Structure formats: structure tokens, C-alpha cells
Amino acid sequence: MRNVIIIGSGPAGYTAAIYAARANLNPLLLASSVEAGGELMNTTEVENYPGFPEGIQGPELMSKFQEQAERFGTEIILDDVTEVSLGGEVKTIKTGYSGDFEASSVIVATGSAYRKLGLADEERLSGRGISWCATCDGFFFKEKTIAVVGGGDSAMEEATFLTRFASKVYVIHRKDTLRASKIMQDRAFANDKIEFVWNSEVVGISGENAVNGVTLRNTVDGTESHLELGGLFIAIGNDPRTHLFHGQLELTSDGTIAVDGRSSRTNLPGVFAAGDVIDPNYRQAITAAASGTVAALDAEHYLASLEQEAHHNPEIASAVAASV
Known part of the structure; x- marks a missing residue:
């Protein structure tokens, strides 16, 4: 024993x-x-x-x-x-x-x-533009346009933190309202570097050796669009x-x-x-x-x-x- x-x-x-x-x-x-x-x-x-x-x-x-x-x-x-x-x-x-x-x-x-999105290229591009930890990897995205997926406190905290490095931060959320607490929402809404992409979910990630964009599907009408990015942070828990x-x-x-x-x-x-x-x-x-x-x-x-x-x-x- x-x-x-x-x-x-x-x-x-x-x-x-x-x-x-x-x-x-x-x-x-x-x-x-x-x-x-x-x-x-x-x-x-x-x-x-x-x-x-x-x-x-x-x-x-x-x-x-x-x-x-x-x-x-x-x-x-x-x-x-x-x-x-x-x-x-x-x-x-x-x-x-x-x-x-x-x-x-x-x-x-x-x-x-x-928690992961479950997309085909998620594992392949992990560490090559895809991250689950802003405090770990935010420094590597200086002056880049990036996105955070999620609508809770963690996503708002990640997005706000990433504005220290990135030139622009999109927050992609599948609904038109956030789950985050009011104080975290207000902090994100007040940040000029953060832009919200409502009623949208990521259905594809593009890039050969590093992330260069995502495909979004509108959760209301089903239409798809492309968003060019230099990095993607997943904050869905x-x-x-x-x-x-x-x-x-x-x-x-x-x-x-x-x-x-x-x-x-x-x-x-x-x-x-x-x-x-x-x-x-x-x-x-x-x-x-x-x-x-x-x-x-x-x-x-x-x-x-x-x-x-x-x-x-x-x-x-x-x-x-x-x-x-």
C-alpha cells in the first residue's frame, strides 16, 4: 500500500x-x-x-x-x-x-x-492564434484585430483585458443580450476598442499556419459572413x-x-x-x-x-x- x-x-x-x-x-x-x-x-x-x-x-x-x-x-x-x-x-x-x-x-x-467550439480546425490552430486564456497569451496579440467568443463574465473580462494589447477586440455572442453581470457589461460597453457582434456563432475558422479569420452564422436568419482576425479567444466556460x-x-x-x-x-x-x-x-x-x-x-x-x-x-x- x-x-x-x-x-x-x-x-x-x-x-x-x-x-x-x-x-x-x-x-x-x-x-x-x-x-x-x-x-x-x-x-x-x-x-x-x-x-x-x-x-x-x-x-x-x-x-x-x-x-x-x-x-x-x-x-x-x-x-x-x-x-x-x-x-x-x-x-x-x-x-x-x-x-x-x-x-x-x-x-x-x-x-x-x-469548453471548445467543436470545430474541425480548432485543435489544428490551437496555439496558432486560438487561445482559451487571455492572461496567458494576450501579450502575443499586440496591435492585432482579435475576437472573443462568449457572453458571460469571463468573456467580458477576457475582452477588456485584451484591449491592453490588441488594436480591436470583437465580442461574438450567439444572442442579443449578455449573461455577464452589469458591472462587467458596462466596463466592456465603455471600452472604445470593443465591438459586439450580436446573434452570431462561429461555424468555421480559417488559416493555414495561423488564424486569419472566422466564418460567422447569424442565429436569427442563418446568413453567413466572414470576419478577418489575427486571433480568436474562446471564453465559453x-x-x-x-x-x-x-x-x-x-x-x-x-x-x-x-x-x-x-x-x-x-x-x-x-x-x-x-x-x-x-x-x-x-x-x-x-x-x-x-x-x-x-x-x-x-x-x-x-x-x-x-x-x-x-x-x-x-x-x-x-x-x-x-x-x-
Whole structure:
């Protein structure tokens, strides 16, 4: 039986692994078989992560995270978790190909996934003019004409932020009214660089090596038109990856895993959560990494309390000894 199993391999998961490994907890990290490294694997230049003044490619940054975790003894398996049982003192994790694993504690760092438009060229042009994060990529669109798809607070925030760099920002929304709060609407309406394209949805994205425009369909009369662009930001929401934990871990109204205050403690003893799967607001690599630190420290303290309790209970002592 393991001391700690970490599910997820983004900044939160790898940072938790680094801290857990340095605490001699011998963590096992279960990374996805196809999405190891998280969303940063789909990002090109990362310029806002501390310690890299010249910037760094997203995949290279995640490779360094992995190398550091492995340096201190983290075991990493590229496999998908298919089922979890977290309620008892012994947590059971089932995987697709590597069998079942047991642990005294589990750190959930499964992240979140940006909602996508579902268009054929969306994946092909990801990182080549298509982005889901203005604070990550806005700097690369200086003096360009770009568009934001969406009508909620996130879309208004993205559009307003992008006016710092772009010469013009279109907001494309499928209706003629916004879902965003009044204060966010007013801020966007007052910005001279923002122009709204109402009753429209993106049905096509053009560009050979980079985005150069989109095809719009009017949601009222069905007519189509072309809008030339130098970039497209998609802000239609994101979904925390919590499907494995439904019915076991409490969720918030935002759909994220609920934790106790600023800790990583979930409603189940010995189960901790970190990164975007608990964060509906910031969703940055640096905040996810910090959250992973908290989870590892919480897990370490939990395991220490089990060990202390084991001194007073022979049955617990046997279980703890088996996990080392």
C-alpha cells in the first residue's frame, strides 16, 4: 500500500509530487495516457511563470516539472484512472492497464478542461492564434484585430483585458443580450476598442499556419459572413474534471471539489484536492502549483497523524507498516 497517490500531472499534481517525494512519502503519480502534463501541453510560449525571464514553451515547462518530481523519487505511471473508492481508511484506485493501487491518502489534481467550439480546425490552430486564456497569451496579440467568443463574465473580462494589447477586440455572442453581470457589461460597453457582434456563432475558422479569420452564422436568419482576425479567444466556460469523484467528494455550486477554507482537505479524511479542480476563478499555472504544495503538506500532516495514532493502536500500526 502506498503512502500517497496523486491523480493528475499538471502543475498542481507535479508540485504535490515534488513536495511529497522530498518528505520521503514515495508518491505514485498517475498521469493520463494521452493528456499527461495538463493544459500547458497545448500552450506555446509561457512568459508569466516565475523563473523564466525569457519565457518557456508549455511542454518544456511541464517536462521540467516531471524531471524534478522524478529526481526526488516520484514514480510516474502513464495510465488513466477508471474508478476510485475513497471512503475508507484504505483508498483504492483502479486504472485502465496498470491494475489497482491502494493508498493511505490521495491527492486529486485532475484539473479542468476549457469548453471548445467543436470545430474541425480548432485543435489544428490551437496555439496558432486560438487561445482559451487571455492572461496567458494576450501579450502575443499586440496591435492585432482579435475576437472573443462568449457572453458571460469571463468573456467580458477576457475582452477588456485584451484591449491592453490588441488594436480591436470583437465580442461574438450567439444572442442579443449578455449573461455577464452589469458591472462587467458596462466596463466592456465603455471600452472604445470593443465591438459586439450580436446573434452570431462561429461555424468555421480559417488559416493555414495561423488564424486569419472566422466564418460567422447569424442565429436569427442563418446568413453567413466572414470576419478577418489575427486571433480568436474562446471564453465559453470550463469544466472541472470531477466525473470520477461524483457521489464521493462534495462539490461546490461551481462544480469544483469543495475544500475546507484555504486547505486542500475534502469531505473525506485522507483525500485532498489541488489546482484547477478546486479553483473556478484563477486557473493559472502558478496558483495551481501553489495549491499542489498545500495538498502535499496537508497529506504529510495527515499521514503523520496516522503514524502517531498507530503507536496507540496495534491494528493501525500494522496497516501503517504495510504502507511504508
